[in-house]
Amino acid sequence: MMAGVSGSSTTPLLCSLFFISSLLFASCTHASSQAPPPIVDGLSWDFYRTSCPMLEGIVSKHLQKVFKKDNGQAPALLRIFFHDCFVQGCDGSILLDGSPNEKDQPANIGIRPEALQTIENLRSLVHKQCGRVVSCADLVVLAARDAVSLSGGPIFPVPLGRKDGLTFSIDGTGNLPGPSSRTGQLLDRFAGRNFDATDVVALSGAHTFGRAHCATFFSRINQTDPPIDPTLNNNLIKTCPSSQSPNTAVLDVRTPNVFDNKYYVNLANRQGLFTSDQDLFGDARTKGIVNSFAENQKLFFEKFSNAVVKLSQLDVLTGKQGQIRAKCSVPNKKKVVTSVVEEEGVDLSAQM
Numbered sequence: 001m002m003a004g005v006s007g008s009s010t011t012p013l014l015c016s017l018f019f020i021s022s023l024l025f026a027s028c029t030h031a032s033s034q035a036p037p038p039i040v041d042g043l044s045w046d047f048y049r050t051s052c053p054m055l056e057g058i059v060s061k062h063l064q065k066v067f068k069k070d071n072g073q074a075p076a077l078l079r080i081f082f083h084d085c086f087v088q089g090c091d092g093s094i095l096l097d098g099s100p101n102e103k104d105q106p107a108n109i110g111i112r113p114e115a116l117q118t119i120e121n122l123r124s125l126v127h128k129q130c131g132r133v134v135s136c137a138d139l140v141v142l143a144a145r146d147a148v149s150l151s152g153g154p155i156f157p158v159p160l161g162r163k164d165g166l167t168f169s170i171d172g173t174g175n176l177p178g179p180s181s182r183t184g185q186l187l188d189r190f191a192g193r194n195f196d197a198t199d200v201v202a203l204s205g206a207h208t209f210g211r212a213h214c215a216t217f218f219s220r221i222n223q224t225d226p227p228i229d230p231t232l233n234n235n236l237i238k239t240c241p242s243s244q245s246p247n248t249a250v251l252d253v254r255t256p257n258v259f260d261n262k263y264y265v266n267l268a269n270r271q272g273l274f275t276s277d278q279d280l281f282g283d284a285r286t287k288g289i290v291n292s293f294a295e296n297q298k299l300f301f302e303k304f305s306n307a308v309v310k311l312s313q314l315d316v317l318t319g320k321q322g323q324i325r326a327k328c329s330v331p332n333k334k335k336v337v338t339s340v341v342e343e344e345g346v347d348l349s350a351q352m
């Protein structure tokens with residue numbers, strides 16, 4: 001999967017590339033001191049340098065506006081990225097309409113439609129300036145990356161050049177981990193995609209912001225294994241009169257809207273919302289990693305960025321594979337040759 005490594009880029013090169021195209025002047029001081037993770041053939045750190053040099057600026061500027069009005073869109077976009085990449089690779093399949101479709105499957109409960117719309121709005125802005133050269137799959141990755149940094153998290157480059165897929169996978173959503181998973185199940189599931197325990201603990205740190213619906217954590221109420229903080233327990237009882245309640249709780253009781261390492265401090269205090277979160281502190285294979293991130297935010301940021309770059313390369317389509325959608329929710333018509341493609345699309349059901 002990570003074959004065809006071409007990760008010879010040095011940190012100084014990354015810094016200068018990133019400097020050109022990025023959000024903040026200070027990027028290099030925040031950037032990892034480690035070598036960047038390897039990238040797969042077909043992706044590159046400067047893929048749109050000539051075809052759409054303003055890409056990262058357009059995305060960042062638009063998202064700043066969006067988050068100012070609704071900061072819940074930041075965690076929503078990060079989750080969309082995970083659910084896109086973990087199911088059939090980072091191919092924009094979660095964005096596709098259809099009945100049934102991927103985004104409406106049980107594992108995708110709570111995916112926010114307004115954040116899906118934000119991806120489409122970014123596509124429209126970017127295609128207006130550059131033409132139809134940037135994929136929806138890349139926009140999902142860029143939006144997630146900016147959602148993290150604009151919420152206080154690490155600033156890091158992501159490789160680009162993904163193409164959009166023509167299909168989605170309903171069955172594939174069954175591979176997404178569930179909130180009642182124990183650590184062993186999480187480690188197994190992620191190991192199947194080449195992620196180690198450090199990656200799993202770091203990626204779970206995404207639950208440092210955002211929300212969850214009662215149905216996803218109701219079983220944690222009154223739980224003794226893993227244990228739950230009594231105050232959190234009482235609050236969850238009040239929030240959720242039943243598992244079917246449409247109410248939500250914050251994932252991080254300390255700093256619910258900030259991307260920081262407080263998630264791990266919560267775990268050390270039995271305040272993880274999901275069993276899958278809290279058990280990371282109970283399991284000997286992951287407890288030390290949780291503690292190291294609770295004590296050292298810089299270390300967490302480094303491991304998180306690396307794991308996201310890795311996640312962003314799962315089963316990507318590149319080069320002549322796939323297509324660049326003219327609308328993120330619809331595959332293009334087959335064999336359309338020229339610019340008329342902008343207005344065309346075809347119902348996915350017709351192709352499946």
Ligand code: HEM
Binds near residue numbers: 076209
């Ligand atoms: C380790 C296994 C994981 C499990 C079991 C899990 C499960 C869940 C569940 C059940 C929700 C609540 C959805 C809702 O009710 O609206 C949620 C929310 C969220 N997840 Fe995960 N997740 C996992 C890993 C990840 C990863 C790897 C990321 C990203 C890198 C991520 C990012 C998020 C974010 C940001 C939210 C909040 C979404 C929002 O506020 O709209 N999760 N997760």
Ligand SMILES: *[C@@H]1O[C@H](CO)[C@@H](O)[C@H](O)[C@H]1NC(C)=O
Binds near residue numbers: 221222
């Ligand atoms: C939790 O325990 C309290 C006190 O024993 C009880 O009243 C409540 O029904 C329990 N809730 C759930 C969801 O198990």
